Amino acid sequence: MGVIGSGEPKRIADTVRLLADVARELSRISGILASRAEENSPEAEKLKASQEALANLARQLEEETRDKETADRETTRLRQVILENLHRRGPALFPELAAATLSLPDEIRPVLQEMKQEGLVEIKTLRGWDVVFLTARGRDAIRSA
Amino acid sequence: MTASDVVNALGPYLLVAVLAGLWALTEVVQAFPSDVRRALRSGWSGLLIAINGALALPIFALVWFAFPAANPYLLALAAGLGWQALLRTRINLLQPLNPEIGEAVSLSLADLYGRLQRFCWEQINQSLLPGRIRLLEQATRLPVEELEHQVSLFARASALHPPDQVEAYLEKLRSREERERALALAAYLLTQGGYDFLQERLKAMEK
Numbered sequence: 375m376g377v378i379g380s381g382e383p384k385r386i387a388d389t390v391r392l393l394a395d396v397a398r399e400l401s402r403i404s405g406i407l408a409s410r411a412e413e414n415s416p417e418a419e420k421l422k423a424s425q426e427a428l429a430n431l432a433r434q435l436e437e438e439t440r441d442k443e444t445a446d447r448e449t450t451r452l453r454q455v456i457l458e459n460l461h462r463r464g465p466a467l468f469p470e471l472a473a474a475t476l477s478l479p480d481e482i483r484p485v486l487q488e489m490k491q492e493g494l495v496e497i498k499t500l501r502g503w504d505v506v507f508l509t510a511r512g513r514d515a516i517r518s519a
Numbered sequence: 520m521t522a523s524d525v526v527n528a529l530g531p532y533l534l535v536a537v538l539a540g541l542w543a544l545t546e547v548v549q550a551f552p553s554d555v556r557r558a559l560r561s562g563w564s565g566l567l568i569a570i571n572g573a574l575a576l577p578i579f580a581l582v583w584f585a586f587p588a589a590n591p592y593l594l595a596l597a598a599g600l601g602w603q604a605l606l607r608t609r610i611n612l613l614q615p616l617n618p619e620i621g622e623a624v625s626l627s628l629a630d631l632y633g634r635l636q637r638f639c640w641e642q643i644n645q646s647l648l649p650g651r652i653r654l655l656e657q658a659t660r661l662p663v664e665e666l667e668h669q670v671s672l673f674a675r676a677s678a679l680h681p682p683d684q685v686e687a688y689l690e691k692l693r694s695r696e697e698r699e700r701a702l703a704l705a706a707y708l709l710t711q712g713g714y715d716f717l718q719e720r721l722k723a724m725e726k
Contacts, residue, residue: 464641465644467651469702469703473710476685476687478703505648
């Protein structure tokens with residue numbers, strides 16, 4: 375993905391997915407153990423409760439991963455559109471960039487801040503308006519994308 | 520010296536300069552499709568066009584000097600078009616013998632011209648920004664419903680964003696305060712339609 379998208383979120387998503395697999399497997403094992411334990415015994419009840427709790431945890435982690443992946447995809451798309459826009463049209467006013475990406479200012483602001491920190495864009499102020507410029511690194515990112 | 524002698528002597532030079540200028544003019548038009556009129560009015564466009572013309576003249580003089588018997592107008596045509604193509608081609612002016620240090624000292628015409636062009640683009644962009652700010656400030660004073668109507672119409676007539684995407688965007692904007700909405704809608708019209716389009720729409724809405 376290069377500098378268009380960062381590798382860190384992918385690593386976190388992979389870890390969460392792994393934890394979900396572990397929780398699902400533990401839930402399965404708890405279920406097997408519960409079936410082997412003496413019926414209605416306190417151990418069997420505890421194992422059943424554990425099985426349910428672990429299954430819930432696995433579901434939550436999977437949902438979390440899905441949400442995170444959707445958000446990451448959206449961020450990557452936004453970054454790509456921002457870079458392409460700046461490359462094609464030159465420096466843009468902040469509201470222009472938001473409109474060009476069909477985003478609200480709150481949605482695009484953190485993405486731009488992140489891109490600024492990575493040196494892909496530069497933000498200057500002109501008559502009180504934020505103007506976003508593409509840097510040499512941003513131009514390279516477009517070429518290598 | 521008669522007028523026809525002057526025309527014969529200067530005509531080929533004029534042709535070369537016009538060809539070079541036209542080439543640069545095309546570049547400006549392609550680089551600023553949404554704001555061509557104002558970009559061309561910028562002094563930096565004039566400078567880029569003039570530099571292109573000025574660079575082509577000595578090249579033509581050299582070619583004419585090398586082939587004095589050739590038809591000057593054909594030479595002018597060849598120099599005018601050929602030099603412009605050469606200027607944008609990666610031909611190294613300085614090629615060091617040691618390739619290890621090659622990157623540091625090799626200079627290509629395309630690089631040099633690219634730098635000049637980028638500098639002019641930056642200056643033209645800087646000169647266009649205040650006008651866009653003024654237009655957006657003006658647009659935020661208009662009724663937001665009118666701006667929204669214009670965006671809806673534009674979205675239906677344009678292939679850039681599917682209408683349902685634009686509709687979802689309009690829906691998101693409805694939860695925002697009026698000034699913010701007006702600014703976002705005007706910015707949409709400015710980015711998708713261009714400066715002249717928004718200016719014309721604003722004039723029509725103000726009537």
